Amino acid sequence: MHKNSKIYIAGHKGTLGSAILKELKEQNYTNLIYKSRLELDLTNQMAVAEFFASQKPEYVFLCAAKLDTLGLFTPASVIYENIMLQANIINSAYENNVKKLIFYGSAWAYPQKATNPITEQDLLSGKLDTKAVAYGLPKIIGTKMCEAYNLQYNTNFITLYLANLYGQTAKFDLTKAKVLPALLRKFHLAKLLYEDRFDLVLKDLKLNESEAKAVLDKFGISKDSVEIWGSGEVVREFIHAKDLADASIFVMKNVDFNNLKSEQETHLNVGSGEFLSIKELAFLIKDIVGFKGVIKFNTDKPDSTMDRMLDSSKIKSFGWKHKINLEQGVRMLYKWYQNGGGYSLKSKSIAQATLKAA
Numbered sequence: 087m088h089k090n091s092k093i094y095i096a097g098h099k100g101t102l103g104s105a106i107l108k109e110l111k112e113q114n115y116t117n118l119i120y121k122s123r124l125e126l127d128l129t130n131q132m133a134v135a136e137f138f139a140s141q142k143p144e145y146v147f148l149c150a151a152k153l154d155t156l157g158l159f160t161p162a163s164v165i166y167e168n169i170m171l172q173a174n175i176i177n178s179a180y181e182n183n184v185k186k187l188i189f190y191g192s193a194w195a196y197p198q199k200a201t202n203p204i205t206e207q208d209l210l211s212g213k214l215d216t217k218a219v220a221y222g223l224p225k226i227i228g229t230k231m232c233e234a235y236n237l238q239y240n241t242n243f244i245t246l247y248l249a250n251l252y253g254q255t256a257k258f259d260l261t262k263a264k265v266l267p268a269l270l271r272k273f274h275l276a277k278l279l280y281e282d283r284f285d286l287v288l289k290d291l292k293l294n295e296s297e298a299k300a301v302l303d304k305f306g307i308s309k310d311s312v313e314i315w316g317s318g319e320v321v322r323e324f325i326h327a328k329d330l331a332d333a334s335i336f337v338m339k340n341v342d343f344n345n346l347k348s349e350q351e352t353h354l355n356v357g358s359g360e361f362l363s364i365k366e367l368a369f370l371i372k373d374i375v376g377f378k379g380v381i382k383f384n385t386d387k388p389d390s391t392m393d394r395m396l397d398s399s400k401i402k403s404f405g406w407k408h409k410i411n412l413e414q415g416v417r418m419l420y421k422w423y424q425n426g427g428g429y430s431l432k433s434k435s436i437a438q439a440t441l442k443a444a
Contacts, residue, residue, distance in 0.1 A: 096147065099122065113335070196209060202394070272312050277377045318368060318383045370416065
């Protein structure tokens with residue numbers, strides 16, 4: 087991959103895609119292609135085919151995906167959109183002679199009863215957790231699609247399986263956010279309430295007073311306590327988007343299908359190696375934010391049943407390792423949030439969901 091190579095980042099506005107775009111620019115790659123969802127519907131086969139035929143990218147980072155979040159139930163749209171967009175991009179990459187493509191899997195695609203830390207060989211060795219099927223199954227299909235194209239057409243498509251991702255541009259919408267940004271925002275709002283700064287709470291939520299109070303009540307946020315769904319006992323692994331972007335560019339430059347072919351695999355785990363429970367994460371974020379109240383765990387709310395830890399020894403054997411530890415990464419994210427990164431995100435969906443539920 088040369089500095090003037092034509093590189094397409096699908097999903098460039100997401101947490102990972104934006105980190106890859108930023109990293110490529112910092113490394114002086116100059117021929118970068120990206121389109122918003124309004125400019126290019128990735129679920130439209132003809133539109134994607136025409137885009138690839140006209141643009142002829144040489145390298146592709148397939149970061150685009152519809153996310154699934156604990157507590158939301160949208161399995162049909164998650165399965166449909168993810169299978170469609172990844173199939174369209176992978177096939178168009180083959181048809182237009184893309185030199186290399188990187189797709190992204192998820193720890194959720196590994197079996198529910200896989201032994202932790204989970205290795206690449208554990209894929210398809212057992213049943214998925216019921217809550218993981220909608221998001222995990224398309225990731226498996228995408229991985230096997232890359233593998234099939236490599237074997238049949240001699241392409242160079244590789245999948246990176248990641249742990250829980252966090253970083254700048256993460257969604258802080260309390261209805262849809264992943265666990266780390268959701269906890270960070272909860273503790274931040276609770277701290278503002280503790281400090282009697284309701285004006286800043288309104289600014290953060292972008293809601294009027296009555297709507298804001300409804301949201302705070304719905305999500306268990308007060309000046310004295312923060313409610314967390316579930317027991318907090320499940321164990322997770324987190325990786326900063328900047329580290330995953332670094333790993334992605336490293337693999338694009340240094341690891342080919344032929345490096346993995348002997349094992350008939352096209353995927354690599356990418357994690358930080360830092361494992362901790364949601365409860366430990368909550369207390370870490372509480373301390374970083376500086377909230378003085380207590381944490382309450384609500385076991386009546388939806389909870390995950392799986393510990394998710396990845397064995398990343400294989401990618402490390404190629405020479406890559408993560409640089410940002412979790413405490414450092416959370417401090418970076420919170421500083422970015424306080425400086426306006428989080429406030430730029432719209433929160434109308436929270437109010438609408440809350441008012442409908444009420």
